[in-house]
Amino acid sequence: MTRQHGTARQRARRRQPLPARAEVVVVGGGVVGTSVAFHLAEGGADVLLVESGELAGGSSGKPIGGVRAQFSQEANVALGRRSLELFEDFARRPGGDIGLRQPGYLFVLPTDDDVELFGRSVAVQRDLGVDARLLTPAEARRLNPYLAAEGYAGAAYAPRDGWAHPAAVVAGYADGAERHGAQVRTHAAVTGIGPGTHDGHGGLVVTTERGHVRAGAVVLCAGAWSRPLGAMAGVDLPVDPVRRQIAFTAPLEPPAGVPEAGLPFTIDFGSTYYLHDADAPGTLLLGMSEPGTPVGFDTRYDPTWEPALRAAAARCTPALADVALTGGWAGLYEMTPDHDALIGEAPADAGRVLYACGFSGHGFLQAPAVGEAVRDLYAGRSGAASSAVDVSAFTAGRFAAAAARAEANII
Numbered sequence: 001m002t003r004q005h006g007t008a009r010q011r012a013r014r015r016q017p018l019p020a021r022a023e024v025v026v027v028g029g030g031v032v033g034t035s036v037a038f039h040l041a042e043g044g045a046d047v048l049l050v051e052s053g054e055l056a057g058g059s060s061g062k063p064i065g066g067v068r069a070q071f072s073q074e075a076n077v078a079l080g081r082r083s084l085e086l087f088e089d090f091a092r093r094p095g096g097d098i099g100l101r102q103p104g105y106l107f108v109l110p111t112d113d114d115v116e117l118f119g120r121s122v123a124v125q126r127d128l129g130v131d132a133r134l135l136t137p138a139e140a141r142r143l144n145p146y147l148a149a150e151g152y153a154g155a156a157y158a159p160r161d162g163w164a165h166p167a168a169v170v171a172g173y174a175d176g177a178e179r180h181g182a183q184v185r186t187h188a189a190v191t192g193i194g195p196g197t198h199d200g201h202g203g204l205v206v207t208t209e210r211g212h213v214r215a216g217a218v219v220l221c222a223g224a225w226s227r228p229l230g231a232m233a234g235v236d237l238p239v240d241p242v243r244r245q246i247a248f249t250a251p252l253e254p255p256a257g258v259p260e261a262g263l264p265f266t267i268d269f270g271s272t273y274y275l276h277d278a279d280a281p282g283t284l285l286l287g288m289s290e291p292g293t294p295v296g297f298d299t300r301y302d303p304t305w306e307p308a309l310r311a312a313a314a315r316c317t318p319a320l321a322d323v324a325l326t327g328g329w330a331g332l333y334e335m336t337p338d339h340d341a342l343i344g345e346a347p348a349d350a351g352r353v354l355y356a357c358g359f360s361g362h363g364f365l366q367a368p369a370v371g372e373a374v375r376d377l378y379a380g381r382s383g384a385a386s387s388a389v390d391v392s393a394f395t396a397g398r399f400a401a402a403a404a405r406a407e408a409n410i411i
Helices: 003-015 031-042 074-088 091-095 112-127 137-143 166-179 223-232 303-316 363-379
Strands: 021-027 047-050 065-067 105-109 133-135 154-158 162-164 183-185 190-195 204-208 211-220 240-249 265-268 274-277 284-288 325-335 342-346 352-357
Touching: 003 183, 021 031, 021 204, 031 047, 031 166, 031 211, 031 352, 031 363, 047 166, 047 211, 065 074, 065 363, 074 112, 074 363, 091 166, 105 112, 105 137, 112 133, 112 154, 133 137, 137 154, 162 166, 166 183, 166 363, 190 223, 211 223, 211 363, 223 240, 223 325, 223 352, 240 303, 265 303, 284 303, 342 363, 352 363
Parallel strands: 021 047, 021 211, 047 183, 105 265, 211 352
Antiparallel strands: 065 162, 105 154, 133 154, 190 204, 204 211, 240 284, 240 325, 265 274, 274 284, 342 352
């Protein structure tokens, strides 16, 4: 899509009126919402997607997102593996260049207990068809020569993993959804979701800043903003926004021995410090979580975080401890109490309310498979009748049932 075409399409999405009714209204124009809209529309549903700002205006607008199947829980492994397949096929369906690179994911493990934990995860992954393996510290350093010579008991690696560009994925899914008949409207913040019985039509009425839409079903995919939207629809979605930051290095002369495919997405499991190649030649992206970060929607980059980042770099990648930084950005993780996704359908007296949110940092990498799963949930397909990953473990009702999940491979 040319820039002129893209700008015209953006203007149209801002200006075109909302339809009076839609079979399904998807709330949220990030990677999960656009994936859901695409898969529903491709399956024949009459879809309207509404977004409060521009598409990819939240966390999905950040420059690079990791893709992997290295998890400890079967459902997460399956979502990651299926999403990798769909990312690899993205240029054909729905179409578009997403800058996919696959130099692998490398978890470096400080302790023997970590190695044992990841050994169990690797066994699960391999049982589900993922080419994952444990490595020695020396093998890990051959993949990433920046790694410290000491301080690690082992590593876990999957060569098919990597990263892509979230904004390009959002654009591809949104354009694909429209080709299948979906309507996309931006600058249409949702201000209410309620029963439509007052107008004699039943179902739901979705109220936005640009008007009202009658809907048979609503799918809530608003990421860090999902909790208040759920409350409008009478659904408890325990999702909290937490800031995460990354920084970019100045161009570097890479160390000898960097693999031809580039550095793997490398994560120090002990500190959550991570790094991988950035878009600009010779530059790296560095990041880590910040313990004690309060819940909130603050997305200002705070350079006072950099000393903690440098301290982690000094332990993990000593050559990068004092590297020049050229700035960075902050985005939001959408955290749930057990750091696992919320995917399912809520009991409802009027209309249907489905949700896909709370991915706690894993929404981009799971979005393609989640779109398929929500499509099948909406169509009432499950078990052998469904071609999608079984997401029944992710229902929001698990917290009331004291059945929180325990995903280990998270940062």
